Amino acid sequence: MASTAVPTGSATPPPSLTHQIAAVRVPRSSLRSELRAVKVVWQRELIRFTKDRLRIVTSLVQPFLFLFVLGTGLSRLASAGTHGVNLRTFVYPGVLCMAVMFIAIFSAASIVWDREFGFLREMMVAPVRRSSLVIGKCLGGATVAAFEGVILICLAGLVGVPYAPILLLEIFGLQLLVAFSITAFGVMAAARVRQMQSFMALTQMIILPMYFLSGALFPVSGLPQWLAILNRLDPLTYAVDPMRRAVFAHLKISAVARHLLDPGVTWWGWHLPGLFEAGVVALLGLLMLSIAIFEFSRIE
Amino acid sequence: MSAATSANGATATLAPEPSDSAAVVVRGLEKRYGEIEAVRGIDFDVERGEIFGFLGPNGAGKSTTISMLCTLVLPTGGYARVAGHDVAHDRDAVRRNIGLVFQDTTLDGYLSAEQNMRLHAELYGVPRELVGPRMQQVMEMVGLWERRKSAVNTFSGGMKRRLEIARGLMHSPRVLFLDEPTVGLDPQTRASIWAYISELKVAEDITIFLTTHYMDEAENCDRIAIMDKGKIVVLDTPEALKAAVGKDRVQIHTDDDGAAIAALERDFNIKAQMAEGAVTFGVPGGEQFVPRLFAELGVPIRSVSVSRPSLDDVFMLHTGSTIRDAEEDAATNQLRTMARAFGRR
Numbered sequence: 333m334a335s336t337a338v339p340t341g342s343a344t345p346p347p348s349l350t351h352q353i354a355a356v357r358v359p360r361s362s363l364r365s366e367l368r369a370v371k372v373v374w375q376r377e378l379i380r381f382t383k384d385r386l387r388i389v390t391s392l393v394q395p396f397l398f399l400f401v402l403g404t405g406l407s408r409l410a411s412a413g414t415h416g417v418n419l420r421t422f423v424y425p426g427v428l429c430m431a432v433m434f435i436a437i438f439s440a441a442s443i444v445w446d447r448e449f450g451f452l453r454e455m456m457v458a459p460v461r462r463s464s465l466v467i468g469k470c471l472g473g474a475t476v477a478a479f480e481g482v483i484l485i486c487l488a489g490l491v492g493v494p495y496a497p498i499l500l501l502e503i504f505g506l507q508l509l510v511a512f513s514i515t516a517f518g519v520m521a522a523a524r525v526r527q528m529q530s531f532m533a534l535t536q537m538i539i540l541p542m543y544f545l546s547g548a549l550f551p552v553s554g555l556p557q558w559l560a561i562l563n564r565l566d567p568l569t570y571a572v573d574p575m576r577r578a579v580f581a582h583l584k585i586s587a588v589a590r591h592l593l594d595p596g597v598t599w600w601g602w603h604l605p606g607l608f609e610a611g612v613v614a615l616l617g618l619l620m621l622s623i624a625i626f627e628f629s630r631i632e
Numbered sequence: 633m634s635a636a637t638s639a640n641g642a643t644a645t646l647a648p649e650p651s652d653s654a655a656v657v658v659r660g661l662e663k664r665y666g667e668i669e670a671v672r673g674i675d676f677d678v679e680r681g682e683i684f685g686f687l688g689p690n691g692a693g694k695s696t697t698i699s700m701l702c703t704l705v706l707p708t709g710g711y712a713r714v715a716g717h718d719v720a721h722d723r724d725a726v727r728r729n730i731g732l733v734f735q736d737t738t739l740d741g742y743l744s745a746e747q748n749m750r751l752h753a754e755l756y757g758v759p760r761e762l763v764g765p766r767m768q769q770v771m772e773m774v775g776l777w778e779r780r781k782s783a784v785n786t787f788s789g790g791m792k793r794r795l796e797i798a799r800g801l802m803h804s805p806r807v808l809f810l811d812e813p814t815v816g817l818d819p820q821t822r823a824s825i826w827a828y829i830s831e832l833k834v835a836e837d838i839t840i841f842l843t844t845h846y847m848d849e850a851e852n853c854d855r856i857a858i859m860d861k862g863k864i865v866v867l868d869t870p871e872a873l874k875a876a877v878g879k880d881r882v883q884i885h886t887d888d889d890g891a892a893i894a895a896l897e898r899d900f901n902i903k904a905q906m907a908e909g910a911v912t913f914g915v916p917g918g919e920q921f922v923p924r925l926f927a928e929l930g931v932p933i934r935s936v937s938v939s940r941p942s943l944d945d946v947f948m949l950h951t952g953s954t955i956r957d958a959e960e961d962a963a964t965n966q967l968r969t970m971a972r973a974f975g976r977r
Contacts (some may be wrong), residue, residue, distance in 0.1 A: 337776055352884060356758050356759065356762050356766050356802070356803050356804035357759075357804070358728040358729070358757055358758065359757050360728075361757075362722055362757075364757075365757035368754050368755075368757060368957050369640065369754065369755050369757075371754070372750075372751050372755060375751075376747075376751055377738070378742070379742075379743060379747060380740075380742050381744070383742055384742075441723075446740075449740075449741065450734070450735075450736045450738040450739075451740045452736055453734065453738045454738040454739075454740075454752070454755075455755065457702065457703070457704065457727060458727065458752075458756060459724045459725075459727040459728045459755075459756060459757075460755055460757075476694045502637070547683035585975035
């Protein structure tokens with residue numbers, strides 16, 4: 333015991349310390365403490381998002397351009413080929429996925445900022461598992477992205493998508509899945525990338541091709557072989573397709589139009605069930621989440 | 633909770649510990665980055681309730697040592713125990729028992745001060761019913777309770793540092809690590825940070841381990857370890873260290889420094905050296921010596937200064953250079969070390 337230690341009771345505390353010290357004991361790690369960590373990382377994501385109102389607005393610009401400007405403009409060209417189906421209705425699932433993707437990636441990118449501004453260190457030295465931090469982050473990114481998705485879901489009627497409760501639920505579920513998987517992908521990338529510019533370049537390089545190859549803007553049948561192969565390799569294909577099928581199931585259109593615009597994804601002639609496709613997206617998301625956890629557990 | 637207490641007597645609340653359970657125990661601690669030995673086998677103990685300072689120029693290995701004690705960097709040799717837990721094998725136990733304030737801010741500037749504090753409390757699993765009272769207590773201690781709703785981005789450097797200290801205390805750590813707590817702050821703020829640190833020691837019954845390269849600040853510590861080139865060169869109380877110097881420091885500017893050094897050696901039997909651009913030497917009773925010096929040196933003297941032994945002299949006595957000179961030497965080395973260290977991560 334150091335000679336400077338204060339004997340209990342006899343010392344007069346400095347005048348500023350008028351109240352009793354609330355002695356805190358940090359408990360050992362438990363499922364409960366890990367869940368608290370997950371929750372607080374998730375909450376931080378939401379707080380930051382709500383403080384950043386500009387981001388909420390700007391992130392809606394791109395989907396609006398695609399949906400209303402490109403969709404409206406091109407529909408004049410494409411009206412012959414869509415057999416009476418509104419082109420905006422056709423691209424709606426793809427645009428929704430894209431909007432969610434960009435928000436999710438942006439959420440994950442904040443890890444790179446956190447690293448640059450030092451906050452990441454505060455989380456990394458906490459006595460919690462890295463997996464709790466990564467899961468909290470992914471859930472946070474997914475929630476924020478899904479919130480933007482909901483705004484677009486509210487606009488569904490404007491582009492000819494009916495407000496059927498089951499359909500809206502299906503769309504919501506699928507976009508949540510996309511949001512989570514893409515955040516997991518972003519977090520995985522952020523584990524390795526140390527600079528914001530590199531991160532943005534990397535994700536642009538991956539996100540845009542993913543978007544264009546996914547069939548968000550075109551039907552996936554009758555493609556040239558090379559494009560068909562790339563399309564089937566693109567994870568986003570398996571999110572856009574079930575969403576479009578859900579939408580088209582609620583449209584009253586001719587069989588020809590349905591066949592042409594909503595052919596469904598096939599593997600060697602086998603039509604993938606929607607649930608299977610959603611499973612593919614979920615599985616990939618979990619895989620990337622695991623890699624992200626592994627990567628973050630290795631750091632320092 | 634009770635299991636944790638009995639598993640390790642050191643976690644008992646405020647009861648005095650047996651004298652052998654020091655807050656920090658370090659034996660043969662080493663850290664290499666490839667060929668560079670940042671820390672070369674150091675040994676020391678920090679007693680409970682002490683303010684223990686690590687003093688040395690930048691690049692001496694202070695930050696590497698503190699990083700190892702905080703479980704941020706794995707030692708490559710030896711061991712260290714903090715609050716009774718091994719820093720290499722029981723990282724989470726160490727982390728639960730320490731508070732950290734880094735050189736660079738680790739606050740989330742977008743969040744309010746209170747949100748930063750709450751986030752920390754949640755990450756550290758502070759019992760819910762204690763989060764509010766404890767937060768108020770530590771934030772009042774650093775004078776930021778009234779500003780709790782403000783975004784951290786609006787805070788000055790000194791306020792951020794105070795908030796970080798409060799946050800480091802949020803979970804009542806038994807050892808608080810402060811890595812250069814006052815670097816980059818103006819003198820007034822530095823003084824106020826030190827007032828908080830001293831107050832804290834009394835109020836929290838806490839052990840404080842800090843690094844600094846400000847000599848004057850090191851005087852506030854109960855004991856100091858002076859570190860240079862990866863080793864602890866001397867460890868004692870500031871008073872004992874200064875008393876051991878036994879000489880005043882004399883610095884003179886002359887027309888011919890080389891001749892002056894030679895003359896001092898020949899006529900006065902004093903070994904002088906160049907430090908901070910002046911001929912520097914130690915001599916008992918400096919004020920009495922100066923008149924003799926003017927009369928007998930034979931080299932024109934332009935200015936002279938005599939100072940009581942300071943920690944700088946202690947540093948000079950043990951390392952042969954002033955801390956400022958050592959820093960300039962180390963700066964080039966350090967850049968290289970850092971480049972490698974970062975490349976390695």
